[in-house]
Amino acid sequence: MKIKVIRILLMLCAASVGLSGVSQDWYGNERNGSKTQVTRIERQKLLEDVRQLARIIESTHPDPCSLRGGKTKKSFSVQSRRDQRDQPEKLMDFAGVKSGMLIGEAGAGRGYLTFFLSRRVGEKGMIYANDIDKQALKDLVHRCEKEAVKNIEVVLGKVADPNFPVTNLDMVVMLYAFHDFTDKEAWLKNVKKYMKQDASLVIFDRQDAHTGMSKELVMRVGKRAGFKLVQYTSLHSGLWAYILKKEW
Ligand SMILES: C[S@@+](CC[C@H](N)C(=O)[O-])C[C@H]1O[C@@H](n2cnc3c(N)ncnc32)[C@H](O)[C@@H]1O
Numbered sequence: 001m002k003i004k005v006i007r008i009l010l011m012l013c014a015a016s017v018g019l020s021g022v023s024q025d026w027y028g029n030e031r032n033g034s035k036t037q038v039t040r041i042e043r044q045k046l047l048e049d050v051r052q053l054a055r056i057i058e059s060t061h062p063d064p065c066s067l068r069g070g071k072t073k074k075s076f077s078v079q080s081r082r083d084q085r086d087q088p089e090k091l092m093d094f095a096g097v098k099s100g101m102l103i104g105e106a107g108a109g110r111g112y113l114t115f116f117l118s119r120r121v122g123e124k125g126m127i128y129a130n131d132i133d134k135q136a137l138k139d140l141v142h143r144c145e146k147e148a149v150k151n152i153e154v155v156l157g158k159v160a161d162p163n164f165p166v167t168n169l170d171m172v173v174m175l176y177a178f179h180d181f182t183d184k185e186a187w188l189k190n191v192k193k194y195m196k197q198d199a200s201l202v203i204f205d206r207q208d209a210h211t212g213m214s215k216e217l218v219m220r221v222g223k224r225a226g227f228k229l230v231q232y233t234s235l236h237s238g239l240w241a242y243i244l245k246k247e248w
Contacts, residue, residue: 088116095202100124107177111140130155160186164194179211188225203242
């Protein structure tokens with residue numbers, strides 16, 4: 001709000017010194033024939049002061065849209081709050097996401113993590129973004145088109161089968177999703193066939209009353225489906241990481 005007021009003051013200041021040689025009304029419309037009384041030198045000095053002030057304002061209050069490509073201040077702040085909370089780069093470091101990998105993301109939703117994964121694996125890699133929610137996948141496709149992203153393919157899954165289109169995934173990753181899966185054991189049995197023998201299944205999720213997630217649950221359903229839990233770690237913001245590998 002303060003910045004808006006300063007900008008308006010600057011506009012008025014510019015108008016009052018007759019920047020275009022003619023004065024302007026409140027709405028910026030030119031009024032012919034009413035030249036101001038300042039000399040050319042005074043006008044130039046004032047103009048330089050106005051420009052200097054504008055530069056200071058722009059450098060201390062950058063336009064959020066230019067930083068993130070978002071449309072509004074709101075989308076910028078919502079996005080950065082989630083980044084601060086989830087720290088996707090840290091999650092990918094922890095999971096071992098590298099350039100050139102083929103990754104299946106299950107329960108990708110509208111693609112929050114997907115686009116970070118896409119940037120990390122680069123043009124030689126590929127992200128297969130799975131969900132059972134058609135609308136979420138539509139939104140994801142829309143963003144891919146808007147941002148001309150070429151290494152994300154969306155995959156409409158079934159409740160118990162992700163339907164990934166390849167059988168050589170280096171990793172399957174999930175963020176805030178596994179707790180939502182209603183038939184965990186059947187899904188785990190089916191996801192195996194899309195993964196390389198030494199591929200990791202990385203689950204990032206919360207452990208609370210809402211998710212019902214726990215080490216015991218993941219170990220139990222994992223074992224029944226032929227996975228072993230090889231790492232179980234508490235991360236930031238209440239997130240836990242479970243890394244599973246194929247046992248058979
Ligand atoms: C809480 S959202 C998380 C979305 C996204 N990962 C994120 O962090 O923004 C959980 C997602 O899991 C999806 N989901 C639930 N059951 C699923 C299943 N069996 N297979 C694939 N996706 C599923 C939901 O449709 C939803 O998009």
